[in-house]
Amino acid sequence: MLIDGQFVAVSETAYDNARKQAELPTDFHLVEATALLHHDTGNGIAQIHLPEGLVVAAFEDSQGHRRYGVVSLLMPRNKT
Numbered sequence: 007m008l009i010d011g012q013f014v015a016v017s018e019t020a021y022d023n024a025r026k027q028a029e030l031p032t033d034f035h036l037v038e039a040t041a042l043l044h045h046d047t048g049n050g051i052a053q054i055h056l057p058e059g060l061v062v063a064a065f066e067d068s069q070g071h072r073r074y075g076v077v078s079l080l081m082p083r084n085k086t
Contacts (some may be wrong), residue, residue, distance in 0.1 A: 009039045009058075009061065009079075020079050028075035030065055038064040039079065 007016050016024075021036055028034075041059040043054040056062070058081045065073045 010041055027077040033067045034065040037066045064072040
């Protein structure tokens with residue numbers, strides 16, 4: 007999976023665990039993830055680096071419905 011411009015191997019166990027953390031049924035699939043949260047403060051966009059292992063994940067079902075949540079994928083993040 008591509009996360010923040012890097013290919014990251016996500017095990018099936020981590021994938022299933024992430025879906026359970028978001029309390030989603032098995033027909034939702036992980037389609038996007040980022041460790042960088044963007045927040046519109048009203049005075050501009052603040053970028054917030056989530057703690058290591060946490061990502062904002064987008065899950066989608068076969069009808070195209072999306073659900074978002076912060077989940078743990080237990081992945082290392084580059085220190086930049």
